[in-house]
Amino acid sequence: MERVLSGIRPTGKMHLGNYFGAAINWVKMQDEYECYFPIVDWHALTTRYEDISTLSQDVWDLILDLLSIGIDPEKSALFIQSLSPDHAELHILLSMITPISWLERNPTLKDMVRNIDVRESINYGILGYPVLMTADILLYKATVVPVGADQIPHLELAREIARRFNYLYGEVFPEPQPKLTESAIFPGIDGRKMSKSYNNYIGVTEDPESVKEKVMATITDPQKIRLRDKGHPEVCNIFTFHKFFTKDLETVEKECRSGDRGCVACKNELYNNLINYFAPIREKRNYLQANLDLVKEIVRSGQEKARRVSSATIQEVREHMGMSYGFRNI
Numbered sequence: 001m002e003r004v005l006s007g008i009r010p011t012g013k014m015h016l017g018n019y020f021g022a023a024i025n026w027v028k029m030q031d032e033y034e035c036y037f038p039i040v041d042w043h044a045l046t047t048r049y050e051d052i053s054t055l056s057q058d059v060w061d062l063i064l065d066l067l068s069i070g071i072d073p074e075k076s077a078l079f080i081q082s083l084s085p086d087h088a089e090l091h092i093l094l095s096m097i098t099p100i101s102w103l104e105r106n107p108t109l110k111d112m113v114r115n116i117d118v119r120e121s122i123n124y125g126i127l128g129y130p131v132l133m134t135a136d137i138l139l140y141k142a143t144v145v146p147v148g149a150d151q152i153p154h155l156e157l158a159r160e161i162a163r164r165f166n167y168l169y170g171e172v173f174p175e176p177q178p179k180l181t182e183s184a185i186f187p188g189i190d191g192r193k194m195s196k197s198y199n200n201y202i203g204v205t206e207d208p209e210s211v212k213e214k215v216m217a218t219i220t221d222p223q224k225i226r227l228r229d230k231g232h233p234e235v236c237n238i239f240t241f242h243k244f245f246t247k248d249l250e251t252v253e254k255e256c257r258s259g260d261r262g263c264v265a266c267k268n269e270l271y272n273n274l275i276n277y278f279a280p281i282r283e284k285r286n287y288l289q290a291n292l293d294l295v296k297e298i299v300r301s302g303q304e305k306a307r308r309v310s311s312a313t314i315q316e317v318r319e320h321m322g323m324s325y326g327f328r329n330i
């Protein structure tokens, strides 16, 4: 089986945008690939180094969410990046063969340089962000990397670094290919892209009361003011939500267009379907929350599974770089 690796940044609880945009794909990939899913807390630190008070909670929240939506520890290694020193070691070795000029081409970095508010806070870690990401991938010799479009330049750099390593020290790394997650852009309750930073999100395991409030506050067709007004589903966020949760979409659309359906009834139906869709996931999460020892055990074994692969790669890298000094597994 080919190996998949995707690093997941801990940004708090998973919302519908994360779920339909990325996470649902990871769940599906588990049957076709050997999957590695590190929670990349070092990557998170590159920008939130001042704000560590909830880092640990964010990491556990993410792990609980991932297990609840169907990441299966029997199939996939779910682990924490910073608990494996191999990630740090490969990062430092790759940093030696990565020209700064390659890193300065990184569009994410260029955006930050252009932005006067963040320019001053760009640190060494941010410059090296794609090198750390390359280490994450190459340690497991992953060939398939599911990412959103914004990560494509990082992947290109990862391939360049892999090629440069192989050229300098001998063939060790396969070149990782991106697999674009068809990013279903999921709208937030205000119609912009759903995002933590816009505070327009609905959490996958958010409690039903609060989901209800958010659904009721969601902006619908601005031209549909009265109950009997004819609606335009194509501009309605609630209709977009229905596409993910409602089987009989045709009826929703017909009744909206003809004015036979009011927005409140439509929202109630959506709310019920959404809550039902995520009921098993909420249940699983409650179970895990009550059995945190089990979760810790899962991470421990994910950590070990990952380490078996990464330490073999590190050994090979040291040998190719003439730094094993006659020792094995030291």
Ligand code: TRP
Binding pocket: 005, 006, 007, 008, 009, 040, 043, 132, 133, 134, 136, 137, 145, 146, 147, 151
């Ligand atoms: N940069 C990725 C993101 O922002 C996270 C990440 C870190 C990653 N290491 C990775 C993704 C390795 C894929 C492979 O989402």
